[in-house]
Amino acid sequence: MLRRTLLAFIIGAALPGGAFARCEGYKPQPKPQNTFAQDVGRSFDRIVEEGWIEFAVYDDYAPWSYEEKGKAAGVDIEIGRLIAKTLGVEAKFRLVASGENLEADLLNYVWKGAAVGGRVSDVMLHVPYDSALVCRVEQVVFTGQYAAENIAIAYRTTDYEEKGPTPPFFRFDPVAVENDSIADFYLTSLIGPVDKIHRFRSTAAAVDGLAKGDTKAAMGPRAELEAGLIRHPKDGLAVHSPPLVGFARGNWTIGVGINFQHRDLAYAVDEAIENALAEGEIARIFQRYGLTYTPPQR
Template sequence: MVRRLSLALAIGVALPGGAVARCEGYVPQARPQNTFAQDVGREFDRILTDGWIEFAVYADYAPWSFEEKGRAAGVDVEVGRLIAKALGVEPKFRLVAAGENLEADLMNYVWKGAAVGGRVSDVMLHVPYDSELVCRIEQVTFTGQYAAENIAIAYQGADYEEKGPTPPFFRFDPVAVENDSIADFYLTSLIGPAGKIHRFRSTAAAMDGLAAGDTKAAMGPRAELEAGIVRHPEGGLKVHSPPLVGFARGNWTIGVGVSFQHRDLAYAVDDAIENALGDGEISRIFAQYGLTFTPPQR
């Protein structure tokens, strides 16, 4: 899906204090209030007074966020509930569709609202923390890093008894990827448009194909691969994260996005996440979904 590719292409790690140097080549954008009418969202005091906070989360993005029995569920949703609890308000979740790219999603759901009938949410979850985005999108405060993610490889344990496969194996062994994902582009650039690369509509579908024996391996974001293993506990599937030669952006940090006009809200959300990381609540969420938790760089 477009979302997967746009997130992956945007990923990176910005160390505190490092973004200024990286922003030296960027020309400041026109301030939003001087360009067009927009939905500025609710101030932090209004959120506390109203007694609820709304989180924008991606729809159909298991294990991160999805609808289950008419309710929002997933790792990001549980993180949102932790934030709301820390702020003393009720959480509401808005399942949103991915746009053309991450910049469009942030515009539609964080700082402006869609052109037709659009409105912003208070916080958007599952936003990559990337120094280039910090420089380029001044209308958003990127904060609240709560996990790290990486590209990994899932495989049939019976086919690779000694050790898991690495990308060169896929010149000969069939591998499943999400169509037009960063894993797809990486393998295609590494080994060419080989017939061994089987493309599926999603990483979840790629894992279903692996479990069915259509391929010997699958490549994609680790959490989505592990979610597939949870769905197929009898499949004998394993996952590992080998070094990926020439893959400069195979790891990234996940955080939140808040309108730049509501920095006090952004600070409060970041404090809530920092505390949840410190007491192990976020790592327990990952364990609940059968996922590996990698602490973020903050």
């Protein structure tokens, strides 16, 4: 699941002395040998010539990307369409499942393809960005940062009338999290495996549990929590982003991943996103979905 992918990303970034120390002691990975650029993915010229570009996006990941009435929908889908429009081509979307970690997803969908029947897409959206990934995964160009995301807390305002809860509250107050997610890992590490942590199959289900009164709060990525609030407009729910003690990586930047052989495509995609940011188009997408927009640091 994507949550495991992000969890592995966050843990790797947060652990002291971990692999995210900028290239320290890094041994370069083997590069594909005896292949031409067109053998792995499509060149920018070919994309323009054929008139379409394919984006790999995670499936069942509202509000970012999901299927609705047989078509791809979500924030990432709208951003993909912006990119395609700027490049003058049609946008196509490939809904993909997440693997055990980010490196596996990048291998399967960006630079090599799965071992059995695999193929790469032109661009992968919603790639968590960290500068050290440039060292760890040389076969991918990490670019096009278009938003920032953070861990937040949703709560019922009648239970916390003065201000929203912080993690120490959950030693005593029940909180909903997605099972094996970043929030689950953080709370369990912070306060121990207490029975106040209620685990659900997804962040969306965790917010549904909060709305039904199963818990007093829910913790997870802010956009997913806010999407849940939209489904429960009459339940008096709110979201806030308090300081997270001991969490070295409670926020991250979202960008794109492109095969390293197609840097001209990467430059074009990054320029398209840069222009969309400057013109406020990406912020307006978030507004249409009822989400808080935090611009990335580029």
